[in-house]
Amino acid sequence: MYRYDEFDRRFLEERVAQYRGQVARRLNGQLTEEEFRPLRLRNGLYLQLHAYMLRVSIPYGTLSAEQVRMLAHVARKYDRGYGHFTTRQNIQYNWIKLDETPDLLADLATVEMHGIQTSGNCIRNITSDPFAGVAIDEIEDPRPYCEIIRQWSTLHPEFSWLPRKFKIAVSAALQDRAAVHVHDIGLYLKRSEAGEVGFEVLVGGGLGRTPIVGKVLRDFIPVRHLLSYLEAILRVYNAYGRRDNIYKARIKILVQALGVEKMRDAVEAEWAAMDHTPLDLAEETVAAIVRQFAPPAYAAAGADDEAALAASVEADADFARWVRHNVFPHKQPGYAVVTISLKPLGRPPGDASAEQLDLIADLSETHGFSEVRVTHEQNLVLPDVRRGDLAALYRALAAAGLGASNIGLASDIIACPGLDYCSLANARSIPVAERLGEHLAAREEEIGPMKIKISGCINACGHHHVGHIGILGVDKNGEEFYQITVGGSADENAAIGGIVGKAVPSEGVNGAVDKLLDVYMRLREDGEELPATYRRVGAEPFKEAVYGAV
Template sequence: MYQYTPFDRQFVHARAAQFRDQLERNLAGTLGDDEFRALRLQNGWYIQRHAPMLRVAVPYGELNSAQLRAMADIARKHDRGYTHFTTRQNVQYNWIPLPQAADVMDKLAAVDMHGIQTSGNCIRNITSDALAGVAADEAIDPRPYCEIMRQWSTLHPEFAHLPRKFKIAVSGATEDRAATGWHDIGLVLRKNEAGEIGFQVRVGGGMGRTPIIGSVISEFVPWQQILVFIEAVVRVYNRYGRRDNAYKARIKILVKAEGQKFFDAVAVEFKNILERDLDGSAHLITQAEFDRVNACFVRPAGVVAQPEVAAAADLPLAYRRWLERNVHAHQVAGYRAVTLSVKRAGQAPGDVTDAQMDQAADLADVYSCGELRVTHDQNLLLPWVKAADLPALYEAAKAAGYATPNIGLLTDMIACPGGDFCALANARSIPVAAEITERFDDLDEVFDLGDIDLHISGCINSCGHHHSGHIGVLGVDKDGTEWYQLTLAGSDGSNHAPTAVTGKVIGPSFAASEVVDAIEAILDVYRAERTAGEKFIDAVKRLGLEPFKAAANARRTATARHSDTAEA
């Protein structure tokens, strides 16, 4: 993983010191709250429903065990003993008192971490495939390119005050585990017929009130020119994006409104930057710079091909299931990547305690060269596990509560913190997630249902990515009461449905007491109508929405009738 240089460390420590000065002046009353707001947001500090919220960047999802232990220490000493992994490979704290914020920033800087540009109208944390560098289906490792983009975009003076936030995702594999189609810019590494490396570029993707899949603006941009191309896109957006309406300020609205005119403007800007490069000022990536960064992404010392060992035929069922769901193929013979499931009864999806973070760090040190990844699905992943160590890792992960074999299944749901924490939310996400986990607590049933992506958002801002769920749940407000819309047949672009797709709403919203019954009714239709081996998403595509919609609404009527009878 990337190793900070002395300059990198000086930079984040200087930033932390600057924030301490700003905080002290705010607390002393010499820097007003309005002036301080813009400064704290630049460092990832929000004021949420109950307390400050800190968002910490985990660039392209990579962590080492020392960093995870530092975050556990922050949770233990400054928060309420836990933190939250997000869908964009960030980490959030929800209860840190503002007077302690500068101390937290110093602790993060001490392990090469920060919250810079995790908020604000700027280029946010660059995300990628959690399996980057180890995935069996990977053509090109995206991590060095992500790191170069991160360094280029950090405190970029031209892009510090964009019309709205701006998100970039990068993938180098056959399967799009980075959900690139759903980002402002989505980049997919590929080789042309001459064997040269470049990027397919999508632009204008996003969720929120107007879910849009990004459009391909270029099939191939040479890797040396990718920063210039991104610069051209963001310049055009910065010049013409809406600033008078927050709901229409994202680049997706501009791309949708202007279409080919936007593409043409980017092409002109791109050409102009390259043609004006008489003094070398264009941000072309040199081979020397790429080699410098790429040298950080070699395999850890000691990782060499190992003999493959055939699994025994009489393995216990629980272990076989874990191998099937949580263990992934690897580029290096005799190695595997292993997902540590963070989803467990009694905890919100993505939440992890200080003790659990320490345990995960221990697992990484013993079994994964001290390295972990934060996944798009709000789990942790160990990227460097010897296949021969899988039995021992399973027992250790089970003892720590990380071995639930549910990856990709119904209870491995994505959910935002919702109305329990977020001031923007219309409804709570955590109680719905808890009720689903309780209702579907039988692993036999969950395995029988198979691959299902269930995503929950507490409001239209879509932090839970409900638009891309096979089943999506969106919290809405009706006269101060929590209701929920259900969507079906969405996709983030993964192998369950290899093209990103926006889910379709099925009828009127459901009351909080009805939503899990409605989901169960939808799954009953799938059980009754599926063909042999047919996945849920494929059954929905084949059958259409009507039978699922009818079943959900019928269950709503039955629930209401039962409630009326009970009250009588």
């Protein structure tokens, strides 16, 4: 993985010093709250219902063991002993004190971490495939390019005060595990016919109040020109994106208003007019960063590994179930990719305690090369586990409450913090997720792959629009209601779910979801996931199941 050099370290020290000064100026009154707010946001600090919340950046979801231990330290020293992994592959702490944040950020900086641009109307954390570098269906590891974009976007002097936040995702695999279709810019790594590496560029995807699937802006931009092309897009957006209405300020609204052809013309004209040369990536620059992501020294598969694994699977039904759902193929023979579920039944999705984080750091060293990944589905990944070690790993995880075997199933629910913590929320998300996960767990294997996503308000941090079943909390005269959508998908066949009818009260959510699942299981054809069934049969059977004849 990428390790900081002297330049990165000194830059981050300068950033911590700047922030320390900003906090001091706020506390002594030189800065008003209005002036301070955008500054703290650009370091990831929000003011929520009960305290400040700090969002720590995890670039493209990759962490070292040392960084995971630091996250545990922050949970203990500055918070209440836990953290919450988010749909941006970041981690949030809910009980932070402003006057302690400069020390907190200084602690993070010792392990090359920060909260830079995890909030504010700027280019946010670059997200990617949590299986990057180990996936079997990958063209090339996308993370070096994420890192190149991360560095370019960090405190960009021209694009730090955009109309609205700006999210970029990069994927390099056939299966899209990074939701690139629902980002402001989505980049698919590909090779030209001549074998040159570059990207397909999608623009104007997003969720929130106006969910839109991104459109292809350019079929291929070579790596060399990646940054100048991104600058052209950002410059067009900075000039023409709406600033009169926060709900119409994302680039997707600009693309929708202009049409993708005119957007393309504007970007291409800007790109043609600018001098690319300063931003053109030198081959050496790219190669130096690619080298940092070189595969580790994998061992040959053990002769008895497969037999031992098969015996463990045979002997232990719980382990067998975990292998079925949480273990994924690895490009290196003898290795597996393991997803650690942060969705134990009856617990807030995505939470991890300091003790669990410490354990995961240890396990990443025992069973891997000291690397941990964060998924946008709020789980963690150990990317390099020897197949012969899977049983030992499972036992260690299960003993720490990390043995849930539900990846991709109905109880692997994405949920935002909702009204229990968030000042924007209209309704609670976590209790709904906890109850629904417990309710569905008994039949989740029978249901099969199922993505349920819950947001506590229209800002859609829980990605409800792209859930197979999406649940959106709304406030109706002080009561919590939940609007349910069906048929959404965040993968390479991205689709926005359709609303099935009027919102149901909190206690009606489980029943309504049951009915939708019954329809799906009755109508599905072999191997068909819910979005495909929905596309084939339409919304009516689902509506009818929940609301009666229509």
